[in-house]
Amino acid sequence: MSCTIKFLPDEKEIIVDDKTDLLTAAIKAGVSIYSSCGGAGTCGKCKVVVNTGEVETSVSPFVSAEEKAKGYVLACKSFCKTDLEVFVPESSRVGKAEILMRGEKIFIPAGLPAVKKGKSAFFKTGVAVDIGTTTVVVYLVDLDTGELCARAMYNPQVSFGEDVITRMIFAESEDGNRQLHQSLVDGINELMENCAKEKNVFLNNINVLVAAGNTTMTHTLFGLNPSYIRKIPYLPKMDFLPVSSAKKSGIRINEDGVIKALPSVSAYVGGDIVAGVVACALHKSEDLAIFIDLGTNGEIVFGNKEFLVCCSTSAGPCFEGGGIKWGMRAQSGAIESLTISGDNISFNTISNQKPVGICGAGIISIITELLLNGIIDRSGAFVKNSSKNLKSGEEELEFFITDKISITASDIKNVINSKGAVFSGCDVLVKKMGFEFKQLSQVIIAGGLGNALDIKKSIILGLLPDLPIEKFRFIGNASVTGAKMCLLSQEKFNEAKFIAETMTYIDLSTDNEFMNNYTASLFLPHVNLRLFPTVKNIMEK
Known part of the structure; x- marks a missing residue:
């Protein structure tokens, strides 16, 4: 039996059979709904209200008796029995991404494009993309002047899972992998079209797109199945992805145009982190510094021009709102x-x-x-x-x-686990190389969370090392900044390759020192208050 479902407030309709859950129907209709568990019914984020019609639904602890009386159901566990009108409340909608511009603006000089224009001056525009687990950011870039416009959206893949592991599981089927690829390509195309319209640029006049993203995201962009990344021996299909045809990838620039991805270091340290290192020039620094991407994966790079070591702390989605009741x-x-x-x-x-x-x-x-x-x-x-x-x-x-709106005991536990992972990752990298936090010249913070982060409170919580505030530096979205630099300069693109080849990855999942440090960090700010003398003084007052 087929049913017509109308989704409000988007005013979008779709016809599906009665074996299609409302979450899947919404995705097919182009309606983005939160689903951090990928439709398993374990996160409670995809609540919708059935205004009219009948559904077959499962009992869920995430839907209270009061909500049930008002017509709330979990979209992923509900199926149509008749035609429906479904309202998606604001708390369940994937809203518009806001490009937060706080933080340091990194100067990007115009230079030699990563892909030569050839004899014709026809191709004067390129595209730089940051493919984050949470957001997708597109910059339209004039290859001569560096002038640009930007657009962002929440990664359309969020409807298939809020974290990369959930999406890898979803990609295990051929159809799941295809949906991940197509949703991402559709999102990038939409953002490019919006930029092009604003700047009166024809997409056919664009012949190069440079993308930076974590290893899973770049795999899905190229249509490669990322599910093997989560399985022993945790290896991606490839770290250095070859140049791909835009036409083959489905990216709507010139059909002879190319797609280039910044290389990854490992399964869990991707091209977005390589781009971040390019952006902040850590690989050229005389002084020791640590780079932290405060996102879902919590990647960290430590070093200077002499060496670079990195890790992924698997911080989880709580710093981006996932796994938290409100x-x-x-x-x-x-x-x-x-x-x-x-x-x-x-x-x-x-x-x-x-x-x-x-x-x-x-x-x-x-x-x-x-x-x-x-x-x-x-x-x-x-x-x-x-x-x-x-x-x-x-x-x-x-x-x-x-x-x-509240914060629960479980929320606090989740945050302590995440902050402990990030701090312990920093601590292990620094100590393994024979240094101490006090020897750092800078702590460089990237990511959307970093833009609005209160450094003093983050130190008190035990997320960041107890150092003078002036040592902390915000650089915003370092991934897209690095992608732009590599789009404008072949030299920078070559630097990205060199960084990916020479950076040493430390696998924390098998590191005993990390596990010992992590356990000690599951207090506020830490079991060892000597690591946080400033916080100790505050708490003793």
């Missing part, structure tokens, strides 16, 4: 900072909109404030009767920021 990405209405004074709470939201959730920077700010105000102890456990805003929720204690 977590969301950094978009309008997300709480990004908070202050507690007694029982009074004040907070700021992105774009000063009504609060609808908490982004990564806000999560860090809230937990630090809870610690400083004695509402949680150093293990992250709530202290009973410590605040009138601390109440029993549906399953556990929750600290309520508004009448509705």
Whole structure:
């Protein structure tokens, strides 16, 4: 039996059979819905409201009795029995990405294009793309002047899973792999078309696209199955991807144009990190520095012009809102900072909109404030009767920021696990090379979270090393910056290749030192307060 489903507020309709769940139907209709578990029914993010019609659905702990009475169901576990009108609430929508421009602007000189123009001056425009697990950013670049425009969106693959592991599992089937590839290509094409329209550029006049992304993302761009990356011996199909035809890839530039991807270092340190090193010139630095990409994978690079070592900490999606009850990405209405004074709470939201959730920077700010105000102890456990805003929720204690939005005991545990992974990764890399944090000249922070991060609170939490604030440097989206540099200069592209070839990858999953450090880091800020003398002084006051 076939049913017609209309999705609101997008006003999109699709006809599907009764064996197609609402999440899959939404994806086919071009409606993006959160689904961090890839449709397994274990995250509760894909709630929708059935306005009219009947569905067959499963009982879920993520849908309360009150919500059920209002027509809420999990999209991934619901199937049509009749024609439907389905409303996707704001909390379940994949909203528009905001390109946050805070942080240091890196000067990018115009230079020799990575792909020669040939005899004709016909091709004067190129495209640089950052393919993140969470967002996709496209820059349209004038190859002579370096002038550009930019557009961003949340990675359309999010409907198949919020993290790369979930997407690798989804890609195990040929159809799943095809859907991952096609959704990404469609997203890039949409962003390019928007840029081209704004700048009155014909896409047929573009003959080169340079992409930077983690290893899984670049595999899906080229249509390669990434599922083998998660299986022993954890090897990608290739680290250095060959130049690909735009026509073959489905990218709508000149049909004779080419797609180039920055090379990866390993299965879990990709071309986006190589691009970041190019952008901040760590490989040319006289002084020691550490580069941290505060995203889902939590990649870290340590060194200078003499050596570079790297790792991936698998920090998880909580810094980007995943795995948190009221977590969301950094978009309008997300709480990004908070202050507690007694029982009074004040907070700021992105774009000063009504609060609808908490982004990564806000999560860090809230937990630090809870610690400083004695509402949680150093293990992250709530202290009973410590605040009138601390109440029993549906399953556990929750600290309520508004009448509705809260942070739970489980949320705090997830964040402690993630911050412990990042700090321990930094600690292990530095110590393995025989150095100490105090010898660092800089801590370079990249990523969307880094743009809004409160450094002092991040140190108190134990996410970042206890160093003077002036040693921290924000560079924003280093991946797309490096991609632009490699688009404009063949020399920079060659540097990227050299970095990928010479950087040493340390696998933390089999490293005993990391596991010992990680266990010690699961306190706020750490079991060993001698590593955090500034925080120790604050807590003793």
